[in-house]
Amino acid sequence: MPLIVAENVHKVYRAGEVEIHALKGVSFAIESGAFVSFVGPSGSGKTTLLNLIGCLDKPSEGRLTVAGTDVATLDRRRGASFRGEKLGFIFQDFNLIPVLTVYENIEYPLLMVQDLPARQRSKRVLDLLAAVGMSEQKDKFPDQISGGQKQRVAVARALITSPALVLADEPTANLDHATAYQVIELMKRMRDNFGTTFLFSTHDPKIVGEAETLFTLEDGRLSDAQAGPGGHHG
């Protein structure tokens, strides 16, 4: 069974008197372990779609199932639990918590969301720190590390709860090309190591090439789904 199934998903926003049809009947399916990119110009609906898959928003119409759960049925509390258990997030601006160290930022979801015992937490955080190459920076605060390092920490934080799916909205937008490439490579390596499905949006053509499956969005419609240069079709 696919990890994500979207059937004729619509999303309409109201901005005052104006209705904005951000998604217009999107349908697709994504298997577990895929490394997928949503591409398209600004305003094409990439972020809206990622928000729906991430249970941060609900479709106006249609059905969207993530890990067997219809996202429209989740209320605020259950939505939070679902995100904490099944999903990981990587943000364009890294969104690390400034008062926590690198170690604590990665540990945060285990502490606040999964409430794991200290010993288990420590082992998993140290393993992931090593996996993303940030062991030596573990005691630094976010303002003491570079943008690329911050995104590595964000990748580790997204993976710490062993989620089924990691969503990354423009994860490389604030990074130079070399660093962006490294981050995408890291994400791919993490997918290979942990079997986690990665979905990311981007409009950087060089990064697009790293995806194994590409979904192209245009004006709220899925115009194309194809195997990317980075691998097999998901």
Place this chain on the structure above:
Amino acid sequence: MAKLLKIALRNLLRYKRRTLLTTSLITLGVVFVLIFVSVTGSFKTMMIAQNTDAMLGHLQIHRKGYVASIDNLPLNLNLNAGAVERMEKILAAQPEIVAYSPRIKFGAMFSTFVETTNIRLNGIDPAREFRTVPLLPERILAGDKELERGEIWIPELLAKGMKVKIGDTVVIVATNQEGSVNGRQFKVAGVLESATGPGGRDGYITLEDAAEVLRMEGRQISEVALRLHDFNQLDVLSERLGTLLDQQLNPQGKPIFEVHTWEDLSPFFNVARMIDLMTFFMKLMLIAIVLVSIMNVMIMAVYERIREIGTIAAIGTQPGRILALFLLEGLSLGVAGAVLGNLIGTLVIVLVNVSHITYDFGRQKNLLLRAGIDPFEVFVLSLIVIVIAVVASLQPAFKASRMEPIKALRHI
């Protein structure tokens, strides 16, 4: 919870200056309230003591209905020997009572042979009266502090107005309960400082002289003043005595006695209440300071961290934990302010006491300002600050916990 507290504390330290200012404001508020409560409390205690220890006593017992007519000093409402005996039996069984003094109170004519005026007199047993109201001798401005038979202490204003000196002979003329008039000569043995409050401008003669002037047959008294070992036992003893004495009935089956505390008898009770009211308003001001300052800080904190709230909500933090995080920040500010305020306030109180600051009140000169604070008061004050700090954080914390992650993440 410990980790959540750690994050809350780090969040507070993120804006050091703002946290410092808010904590300082709360600390200052607590310090001022503590000092105010301790100094006014000390003044109130002294003022009450001045009233009860110089004139009133802590408690008074009268015949039922006497206090309602106390301005007339009604002789027909005196207690007779039998009633006094029954009362004394009850008083003897009360361990809280250190002394009690029976008094005969009456109105009389005061004559210097040249001029005549009226006077309110207390017939007392000097030894028992001094044990009951130990500051009475302090009010004697001139003359002897011993009161013998045939002697009278008169109030200062009367002595001045009538130009009476120590050693002068005066005549006291009084009408007794049956309506017959009797007079007797007295030697002025002391001049008493006038004091505000009931009994503050009364003269004193011995109990025996009073009975003689009033031609009393058998033992009679108008009131009994009581002094307690521990003033804080006043309400307990008053209630118990009230109950016990209410069981003492006259032949008509009605209670003989009535018990009144100094609060019922002295207008100074209203001053004491005013001090309590001022303390209450000081506490209200403190509440307002804590409420406004913490609410302001927390509203700012939520506004500045909207994206951060969005992030932690997106990664699965439950709304309740976000609420708890912000409440803990407010709580920490309150606890820090309360602890620092109590420490500094206590230090100031100690300094006040070490400095031996003195003041005058009535007859009492160079009274030492003893600023003291009840630990319970410190506890209540701390509790108020901490509870208000949490209450002030509720709205911002609730707002943070209810924030839609998607909107919060879009916030710039």
